[in-house]
Amino acid sequence: MDADEHELSDSIEIDVQTAFLPDQSDPPDNRYVFAYTITIRNAGALPAQLLTRRWLITDGNGKVQEVQGEGVVGEQPRIHPGKKHRYSSGAVLETPVGTMEGFYGMVSDDGTDFKAHIPLFRLAVPGILN
Secondary structure, three states, X not given: OOHHHHHHHHOEEEEEEEEEOHHHOEHHHOEEEEEEEEEEEEOOOXXXXXXXXXXXXXXXXXXXXXXXXEOEOOEOOEEOOOOEEEEEEEEEEXXXXXXXXXXXXXXXXXXXXXXXXXXXXXXXXXXXXX
C-alpha cells in the first residue's frame, strides 16, 4: 500500500451497530440471526465510491464464511467529504456468538483504488457473554 492508498484508507471511518433478532432465530436448530447497521463516513478531502465488499464471518465454533461481491445491499454509494452512508444488513450464524471483519474496495475521485478496513466486531446473543 503506497502513501496515497494508506491516507485514503485512513480517511474512511466505519461505525457498526449490531442487534440479535430473536424472532428470526431458532436456537434449537442452531440458527442465530443478527442485524448490523454500518455507517461509513468520508473524513477525507476527496469523494470516494464503494465498489466491492469482502467479509469474513466467524462463528463460535471457528467456522469461517467468506462473503464478497459488488457494493452493499445493491448499491455502490459515492460518499462526499464530510458525508456518511448508512445501510443495514444481516448475518446468520450456527452459534450464539461470532465475529465479522473485512474491507470495502473503494476508488477515490482521483482514480486511486484503496481498501477501507472494517474492524472486527462481535455478534452475540444478549446475556451470553459477561
